Amino acid sequence: MAGVNKAQLTETDIITKFILPAIKDAGWDVMAQIRQEVKLRDGKVVVRGKLAARLAVKSADIVLYHKPGLPLAVIEAKANKHEVGKGMQQGLGYASLLDVPFIFASNGDGFIFHDKTNPSQLESEIALHDFPTPAELWHKFCIWKGYTSEQLPVITQDYFDDGSGKAPRYYQLQAVNKTIEAVSAGAKRVLLVMATGTGKTYTAFQIIWRLWKAKNKKRILFLADRNILVDQSKNNDFQPFGSAMTKVTGRTIDPAFEIHLALYQAITGPEESQKAYKQVAPDFFDLIVIDECHRGSASEDSSWREILEYFGNATQVGLTATPKETDDVSSTDYFGDAVYTYSLKEGIEDGFLAPYKVVRVDIDVDLQGWRPTKGQIDKNGEQIEDRIYNQKDFDRTMVIDERTLLVAQTITDYLKRTNPMDKTIVFCNDIDHADRMRRALVNLNPEQVARNEKYVMKITGDDDEGKAQLDNFINPKKAYPVIATTSELMSTGVDAKTCKLVVLDQNIQSMTKFKQIIGRGTRIDEKYGKLWFTILDFKKATELFADERFDGVPEKVIRTTSEEITDPESDFDEELADETPPEEAGNAVTALEEEAAEYGVTPDDEPTVFVEDDEHKIRKFHVSGVSVKVLAKRVQYYDADGKLVTESFQDYTRKTLIKSYASLDEFTSKWQGSARKQAIIEELEQEGILWEVLAEEVGKDLDPFDLLCHVVYGQPALTRQERAANVRKRNYFTKYAEPAQRVLSALLDKYADEGVKEIEDIQVLKLKPFDTLGRPLEIIKSSFGDKQAYENAVNELENEIYQLPPRSA
Incomplete structure (x- = not known):
């Protein structure tokens, strides 16, 4: 293209002026075979404290298709200042997701062609005018796949x-x-x-x-x-x-x-x-x-x-x-x-599934056991078998009313701390347990039940009234029911997109069953604010996370007490807010039978162990008046390697940044040398650093640069207003003519109010107070001469803003 200086063109310009024309000239159909900016992932949801955000994801620049739904090739473009094959590694990643063998990288001068169908020469350089035709790639693709003409x-x-x-x-x-x-x-x-x-x-x-x-x-x-x-x-x-x-x-x-x-x-x-x-x-x-x-x-x-x-x-x-x-x-x-x-892990990493935290509550009788007194009879007049009852027994062979009440109180208090209207599923051991849990929750939430009697519903296979409310529970537009107690009916096949709390008061050993139950909360519904969920575990069921067959670890595990959740003066809110990567849990120790069929001899919701004949049916004792309490709290986290860690988010940020920038000099050199500071900010967001959370933990509203310098390298924490004031004290603007001084002074005010992202976007010139000076191009021409001079001035302004204070000798 005569007269065009490629080095000055953006990546978008390179695609428009060189790459797309080469593809079209090779015979590719723009409407049916070429798609630009193909977003393959949604962006992982990162949970930090009570906040959640999606990480930004990159899109494949161009994907070529034989026809819609049958991808053939990925093309990754870069600006001409880069080497022609700069985008190849990025393109290979996209090709792996799409399962295609052809990857092209280009800077507008030509293509580097990676061809998995030709192992003798995987990569070669081809000219723009030699781009393969659709028929050529489809023929090679069919041979690579081994398709027959009949297929x-x-x-x-x-x-x-x-x-x-x-x-x-x-x-x-x-x-x-x-x-x-x-x-x-x-x-x-x-x-x-x-x-x-x-x-x-x-x-x-x-x-x-x-x-x-x-x-x-x-x-x-x-x-x-x-x-x-x-x-x-x-x-x-x-x-x-x-x-x-x-x-x-x-x-x-x-x-x-x-x-x-x-x-x-x-x-x-x-x-x-x-x-x-x-x-x-x-x-x-x-x-x-x-x-x-x-x-x-x-x-x-x-x-x-x-x-x-x-x-x-x-x-x-x-x-x-x-x-x-x-x-x-x-x-x-x-x-x-x-x-x-x-897998679940892939779904969470891609941002299609919701991550989750785990709150574990250990109850004393569960772990230490309970033994009846000699000759003790239960509420039904039955003499209780003399032995030690523990976690496996409760709500199967032994019912302790106080335990049921403690679990229900903990659920209630947790919802009061978060949101009483969050959709919640409580998984119980059987229908009888679900019934008693519903009753306890109703009694503990009289105000909510007074507003709507369907605030708590038992939804089990034997209950027509409850089953009739299932559609309302899973419908995001319906507020009620809010809490559903169940045992088996809702463990699978229930698309509860807005479920934010999954309560486990059920003994679970089956990995299959465990994954199904966890799946009740993994759906995302951004419209209704559902990006992550919590598992409240009373039966150590989440120890199954340690099983090698489990493929998606939680964001966080907290071992706590009912008192911690109940007491408004406790530090439970801080534990929820304190955020680090997750930690691998211990070994699984609990047991659960597989669910029974929905239709047939037994109710859908009843575990098979309870449908034996009368002679062999397991006896269930029911007692009250037992002292039940929780044990001391313990906080655990999962990290990426499944190791126990107890760091704060500041520690996580420090460890993450030091991997890339071992010293303050390295970091500041990278920062000052970058034409766009926002690019570095976005790169660090990809590493899981969320600025709002870090600022909240530090306790100051600082610029990302100052947050990192302060948290990671121990520098004084300057606010944006202080940095702007320091620039003005140095009379930096006097080197510019008066029109340019006005623009730069206004940009400095914008930085002080809103941050560096605002001044790096040329669209800022459309906002007040710049709109009184003319259109953006007029402002640039009259104050700086041309766009390049304006960008140089903004970059120089940023360097002035981010000058570090002199170090003491």
Whole structure:
């Protein structure tokens, strides 16, 4: 491009003037195949004290597609002052997320081409006019993937697009595409593992849609074991199937429909007359998608497995957040290894799932045990078996009213400290426990219950009134119910986006169950202020964080007491606000049976241990008048390496900055040498340093530069106003003509009021008092001559602002 000085162009200019024309000239379709500024992640939510913020995320400059939903290449651009391959490492990271083999880096002079399909020469330099055509990259891509010609009609089938702009996230693309690849290649069993809250149902819909539209699969069965899972799918993600879809009811499979949604319990049962799936031939369905496949269908001797075996010739796709691997049950034995896994940890790191804190409360009778007196009888007149009862027993074989009241009081006091209207799920051991917990919470919250009697509801499988309120509980627009007591019904399949408090008063040993319960809080809803949540743990259940099978550690763990939470004069608020990275917990010691089915002999909400025959049924004693209290508090944190730490946020900031800048001279040199101070501020935010939290802990409203110099290097803490005053004392402005002095003086005032970010943005010249001087370009021309001179003056002003006081000898 003649007459253009590339060195003066921005990265955006390089893309517009050189890179995009080269791509278009190679035959790429602007509307269907080229996307700019593709944001692959949402930005991790960082919790510091009671504040939370998203870290900024970078977008891929350009992604090239064979067609929407089938990415082929990533292009990363840099300004021309950089070497041509400067963006390659960044591009490789994006390519890994998208699972594409082609990465291009460019500064406008040409391209460095990284080609994973050519291991003999991974990187080469090509000219702008030699950019590959869509056909060339697609051909190489198909060979790299190993696609056959028979697969291509299915592989290239369009995703569903309703025109709303909603597109699959990068991991959903990978999950769908890898499943389609496996099915089109003839795989009969496919397993997808995706953390709770990452859109498994939406992913399942896109898989079914593409296979159905490609006529690869004509009759499809979507199986689940909870009614809410079927109804949510039918009413939300699966709606586009319209009249082709039906929910199986009345134990009748209607062959007139192509898409069937069904409960296991609706198409089978212990009696032959209940086995509705046998109404159709074994080859009727050619695709079966099983939601939450870690439950009944994974067990070899499950009565539900017979459905999958009957339709054994159909392709079967299992979806789960928690594949089950025990001596008796194995998801992978049946489905094979997962074709794709997206973990809770990845979801939190990407910003698609909410991080969480853990508040642990240890109760004395739980840890020290309780023993009845000789011959003591319970409230029902039963003589209590003489032995020591401990945490595993309470609310299973032994009920202590005072313990129930203490837990309920702690929950109440915690909500009063935070927000009494925060949606809360209390997981209890069984239905009876959930009932008593509801009653205790009602009695402890008379004012809230007086406002609305549904403030606390028991939502369990045996309670129609409670189940009727489930939709209201999970609806962000509905304030009530606020607190739901449950045992099993809400442990899975409940999309409670605004749940901010998960209470564990249930013995849990199963990692599968634990992950499902944690998943009740991991959804994010920024519109309603839900970015993170808290787990209030009374049963040491969160010691399962130490299990190597758990893949997402909490932000923070606090071991505390009920008195600490209750007492307004205690330092519990400071413990919540004091923030450091999380610490690995101890070993798991508790136990829990697996949940029972929603339909069948036992209620959905009742653990199987309580449905044995009368002769073997476990006896439950019920006592009151027992002294119950909490033990001493202990604060724990998780760091990135799973080690115990007790540092403040200032300590965290100090440790983080020293890694990059060992001395004050190194840091100030970097700061003064940067044309944009805001760039350094944003880089440090990426490291988890939140300025509002640091300022709150220091107790002063300081500039980020002074916060760091003070906290990390022990320098005096100057305010922005003090720095501005020091600049004026040095008569720095006299070197400029009067018009420029007016502008720089006003910029200094802006800095004193709002900070360096404000003066680095040229748009500040549109604001008061500059608006009285003319338009921005007029101000720059009349006061400084040109834009470069203006930017140099602003940079010089910043250097004056950030002069350090002379060091004493």
